[in-house]
Amino acid sequence: MTAEAVEAGPLAGAHDGDRPLRIALLTYKGNPFCGGQGVYVRHISRELARLGHSVEVIGSQPYPVLDEGEDLAGLRLTELASLDLYRQPDPFRTPKREEYRDWVDALEVATMWTGGFPEPLTFSLRARRLLAARRGAFDVVHDNQTLGYGLLGGPSAIGAPLVTTIHHPITVDRQLELDAADGWKRRASVRRWYAFTRMQKRVARRLPSVLTVSGSSEQEIVEHLGVRPERIRVVHIGADTDLWSPDPSVAEVPGRIVTTSSADVPLKGLIHLVEALAKLRTENPAAHLVVVGKRAEDGPVAQAIERYGLEDAVRFVKGISDAELVDLVRSAQVSCVPSLYEGFSLPAAEAMATGTALVATTGGAIPEVAGPDGETCLAVPPGDAGALAAALGRMLGDGELRARLGSAGRARVLERFTWARAAQGTAELYREAIARQGAGVRR
Structure with a gap:
């Protein structure tokens, strides 16, 4: 057996069946009260764990909030700290000298000082280091729209096949903000802030397996990011229909x-x-x-x-x-x-x-x-x-x-549109990515 076959892990063969998977779920922003990416991580991790998989969410500040319960023993959080430069009440802060740990921290601060948004790149570099140190711990790595250079290189770099969720191309946000910008100074500021989208475009084109949440997003990913259509799979997300349910006892407020x-x-x-x-x-x-x-x-x-x-x-x-x-x-x-x-x-x-x-x-x-x-x-x-x-x-x-x-x-x-259906579709894509990597190793 080759070294590559060993690295591909026990699930690289053709007889995976329904064996539980060991999943690393990466998110550079994970708080469900700060945006849709955090909501996605919270719910998809819970439902994957309920299917019997082991899910380790690896996230940066604001840290993910995960559900707890007897049926969620396979779900845990690993905090991968950034310098948290945008935290309240002192956003865009300058860290103290003793806060710097390595060159990635210096890069994070330098990018902020020049008007850029560093987190996708710096999180991907820290995640790459962690995954390399824990080679063999995961069957699949699932990136939640980081799209950073650190995640390139395949299983030889991050220890497992990579599946990436792209909710929609951030280039859409960039263009809408440019259209709404008043004056050249504001437009220049928007361009600096969204400079990371150039990296995300380059990375997206090299991804072997992309998951997105709608047919509309699939089309945007092809057009804006240049990803080949055959590499994209649509898996609709949804609502927690137990929590979000009708309750006639809640009075309707007119108007x-x-x-x-x-x-x-x-x-x-x-x-x-x-x-x-x-x-x-x-x-x-x-x-x-x-x-x-x-x-x-x-x-x-x-x-x-x-x-x-x-x-x-x-x-x-x-x-x-x-x-x-x-x-x-x-x-x-x-x-x-x-x-x-x-x-x-x-x-x-x-x-x-x-x-x-x-x-x-x-x-x-x-x-x-x-x-x-x-x-x-x-x-x-x-x-x-x-x-x-x-x-x-x-x-x-x-x-x-x-x-x-x-x-x-x-x-x-x-x-x-339920999270249980979303988790089932996501797990199917994991197994396809693992099988594809196993076939590549055998060839």
């Missing part, structure tokens, strides 16, 4: 619209929802908006709220528990996803799972999740505040429509 959004990320389209609310309130003064996300004290959204006199009609909530968040969505008459683009849209799936009626744009993969207009949601073009206001007004004014769309939306999620 309440709920959305999940970062205030001044152009991609999320919150500015258009605020403009729609201003139009809507001329006919429905009870209409009001609750935004799950951080309030921006300045910027386009804050200026729009002030300009339209909506200070008492828009409320931001942050740091609430899962149970409180679910009850908030249940209490709304309408849930809204106003995004210009989404690679999947977990907020849409979760709101639908509660039976709350949905108004959503057709940006990116949202129609794949939300379904046909008039059957499981009301759909509007992205960036169109007038169409958004009309759909919200129609939904708020028609209880029968809300009930019908809410019921159909939950049925759609139960049929297509």
